[in-house]
Amino acid sequence: QKEVEQNSGPLSVPEGAIASLNCTYSDRGSQSFFWYRQYSGKSPELIMFIYSNGDKEDGRFTAQLNKASQYVSLLIRDSQPSDSATYLCAVLTGNQFYFGTGTSLTVIP
């Protein structure tokens, strides 16, 4: 079992809709959770991080963490074509980052 699991997609949503990306992790001791966006051939770009249970909002992005269910999600409101990318969930466990395989999102104009 991988440390971090993501649905690889592809996920397609129409422009203006809400995109929901999900991630589960296996180690209950994981302490920090990150969402990165990666365009093809480019480096991962941090969107946001979350440590505590609940929601964290930053502009059009909301991260949700449920430690009891070992689940972290990213909601993108008012999706734009420029949001089309692969979204990587990353989990910090001890001193190591573990990445999921990413979810490919396409926002259709």
Add this chain to the structure above:
Amino acid sequence: AAGVIQSPRHLIKEKRETATLKCYPIPRHDTVYWYQQGPGQDPQFLISFYEKMQSDKGSIPDRFSAQQFSDYHSELNMSSLELGDSALYFCASSSPLSGTDTQYFGPGTRLTVL
């Protein structure tokens, strides 16, 4: 704001050659991480350094070595290159003093082994 710098951005080598990738972390970041990302795959952690000492080791082949220097830049040395080493190599840096453990990625070096 200054970001992580990696050089070269592109590198083409032949099998059994050696390659050296360089990484310059964000100023005042003292921790450096190296990742390898194959096509369609997630970044695989190779190795990390904190304050010039190796802090963690992932799936780094024995043919690879790395170090962090006194100015905190890091170099990844790759020997006896194989076709399967063709990938994007990312360096990331972080500062424990920031309290967030967030890793910021450089633009990557695309290595092609022919």
